[in-house]
Amino acid sequence: MLEHYLESASTFSGDIDNLIIMVAVIVGFWFLLAEFVFIGLILKFKAQPGVKAKYVAGEDPKEKRWVAWPHYATLIFDVMIIVAAIRVWHHVKQEMPPADETVRVIAQQWAWTFVHPGADGKLDTADDISVVDELHVQKDKTYHFELLSRDVLHSFSVPVFRLKQDAIPGRVIKGWFKPTMTGQFDVQCTEICGIGHGIMPARIIIDTPERHAQWVAANTTGGAAPQNAGGTK
């Protein structure tokens, strides 16, 4: 359903989509059933001259089962959704598969700085590549990210990955993703961060390993100071 509108570009985006579809099916069925019964009752019991309404207290277990059964059904379906939701959550947010590479994401009012580890694959070395508003990653490689904020709360959101995590000043927050397709997509800040909240877009550029290596090589010339490869505009 969702990938029709928005590409599904990470290993877990499909899991999240499936969870959403599962919830939609369960909830949609019950919603439609409830509306159907509801509207049906309104139409069936419209006032007619000379017909008095029934006197039903609803305290008798025999009558109560009309709300008790739906109630049990709600409980059962709730448990199903909980189990599915927590499995996905656990996979995305609680477990971190071993990283092939780690990138650092620094949010500030109102721009993103992405620190790539460069050719040696390690952060905090001389060949780190620091880029404003552009995150370069390659397909089929597991990335960890370290999320920092320099001032206020921000939120690192990559819709095609179905990934979202708030950045909190004073903390380093870790997460992971593994891209599964190439392309260029939006990175959003989804936590209000002041006047420029609406002008804080970044792009994530997912390349094939070859093209990514080219990009890394092109940006490590000199290899000393981190350099700016320019924003999106």
Add this chain to the structure above:
Amino acid sequence: MIDALPHGTQAPLGSPAKRRPVVPSAVLGTLIFVVAEVMFFVGMISAFTISKATALPGSWPVPGQPMLPADATALNTVALLLSGAVLVAAHVSFRKGSPMAKWLVLGAWVLGALFVGLQGREWAALLSQGLTLTSSRLGAFFYLIVGTHAVHALMALVALGLSFVSLLRGSTSPGLFFGAQTFWYFVVLLWPIIYARVYF
């Protein structure tokens, strides 16, 4: 506190007698207010607890800041608790209709005022030692929590003082007295919790 005399005590003409309130309205109103107030304090204390626990290693107790005088404050605590006990005695003797009640209320008031006075002296000492609202997180939380409690103690002292005056005048309506009592017990019973959480 504002409606010392609950409105419901006078029935309009020609209506049947009103049902007798189960609990005096002033007490019930104050009690509900107290529950909200307890949550207010719990919010601050829980913030303090979290803030203390998430401090970086070596940054708590805050270096260069005075320690809170936990031992000296024990005296304040005793004065306040005693005041609460005296007020209970005042309530009992009020129920019996004894004229001692108003003097016991005065005693509770004096002990409460003593507590506030001692707290003031402690604050002055701490301020002179360099613990201020902005000097550290300890200072900020200390003045916030203890200060808020002090404001409540002062409010309660005013209410207690008013009920002493009304008892002295021989008022028969106990609404204010009961309401003030409820609030004073809240101030008294809250203090040991603050003392235990903040000073140690």
Add this chain to the structure above:
Amino acid sequence: MSAEAHAHGHADGHGHHGHGHHDEGFIKKYLWSTDHKMIGFQYMFTGMAMALLGGFTVYAFRMQLAFPGISVPGYGRVTATDYNALVTTHGSVMIFWVAMPVLIAALGNYLIPLMIGCDDMVFPRLNRLSYQIFLISAIVLIASFYVDGGAFGGAWTSYPPLSAKAEFSLTPKGSTLWLLAVALEFVAFLLGGINFVTTVMNSRAPGMKMFDVPIVVWMIIIASILFMASVGPLVAGAVMLLFDQQLGTGFFDPAKGGDPVLWQHLFWFFGHPEVYVVLLPAMGIVAEIITVFSRKKLFAYKTVLYTAIGTGVLSFFVWAHHQFIAGIDPRMANIFSVTTLLISIPVAEMCFVYIATLYGGSIRLTTPMLWALAFIGEFLLGGVTGIFLGASGADIYFHDTYFVIAHFHYTFFPIAFIAVFAAVTYWFPKMFGKHMNDTLGKMHFWGTIISFNFIFIPLFVLGARGDHRRIYDYRHFPDLMKPGMQDLRILATVALLVLLAFQVVFLANFIYSLFKGRKAEANPWNANTLEWHAPSPPPHGNFPEGLPTVHRGPYEYSHPDRQDDFWPQHLAGDARSAQS
């Protein structure tokens, strides 16, 4: 009345300032009154005025979203700063200055003494003070628009450090005034809530037992208790934030060792129960109306009561679901995901009970009944879409998107507007002694309901496609400008304009009926509850023939032993046996 005498004496004392006697009468009657009905009206009209402000802000920023960069008629160009201030104001006004005062304060004040059969609140002067503080809070909020830097633009959640430091928010005075306004507003409702609970406990009419109290009164009481039990930590947080803003403390400032998540911890502890604080009274209103207009006894009165209490209890355990992705321990999300889905059970059960009440009824589709039924129909969609957000895995994607916005508008719009329109159209004859115009009422109903769905269904789709919140111009995001997305934004905005236009019909109907409406008798709907025993409109003291005595529960419609299909609570007769 001692309070009356006091107020009168007070007014006399100031008489030498040059006001005529007539003015004093006006002030005493309409502005300085301690009468619960007048205070209810004061809250209601203030709430309606604030709703106009909330409506105007949404008009301005929705126009900007649909047609970015245009000069909005009546507002001008919406800059990024304006946009943030507008969404913040819309959110805080609609929740704190419209839903809360109208649903709880206005209807609570107006209905509680009438429905439990007493002459006034227990603490009438406290009640008056409550409204006055509320009015000041509204004025402070509006004043924040006119200070240096403009109104606060950090969203209604006001997360620090953005809200704590002027260098981040760029609204040094606006943020403080906003916070002050919210804090004052809480004090006002705290005083009101104390009054409600004490009144219902101590002033019920003789004979009115626990299960004879109308559901709407119960709901307002439970909501007040929820509010009072949850607001404390937020007030503590507000004081701390105020200190951070003005005195330079660092409670929420990581540079000074503070913790920004702490605010979220305190804020959402209140923020989520708040949803149920406004939901429960709305549910109560619907219970009153559907029983009257389907001429049915409420299905399982006690179940409704217990589910309401259960909702209240559970609402204290769900709040961290707002923080799933906000940097809390992810293990906590699991617990809160479970509790969040569990709270769907009592709320769903309440809806089931209302639907079951319709069974076997004799349903009259009057205007209030249409509103009450629409509440159930629309709220169901709001409720089920909440499941997507409570399921932690799905929330990773949906958090802070338009899906969330659409979801909570499907709950809050039915709560704050549909239920309120139901209540106003239902109790209008009692409040003002006049009938509302039915044709205009139905026109308003259909116009509002249809356009409402056309606003928010597109927003569900936009949210699912990735639109995130509080963005003033989506042209910066290439993925959000795919074909069709801007059309959906325009559709939502056009539907909003239609919805706002239809509110003019309501205002016209309200004012027209107030002056020219058909005169209403005491009990035009043949309802059972005690307020319909009082004359329309009720005079000061409510029951001129003496306070009523209660003989039965509030929902004895179509009792088989009775000729009439209703059986008012105050009529004597052997009904206790019939009730059980």
Add this chain to the structure above:
Amino acid sequence: MRSVRAALLGVVAGAPSSALACAVCGGAQNDESTGVYLAMTGVLSLLPLALMGAVAFWLYRTAEAAERADEAQRVESVPPQVEH
């Protein structure tokens, strides 16, 4: 309800002890903080219910006692008759 409780226990106890994407426990913070956040969450959630429960229970008991006293008084003073 039992399955729910089991699920709840499972997700809390069975979760890995070092949740790696954890914002509260990560970074330079010490390990206590997660526990403290959880504990304070518990206190904040449970305390109001306990307080309100206590007040409600006390009122309920008092009201019941008062009702019984009223009833006893009515039986003593007034001969049985239909009201009004």
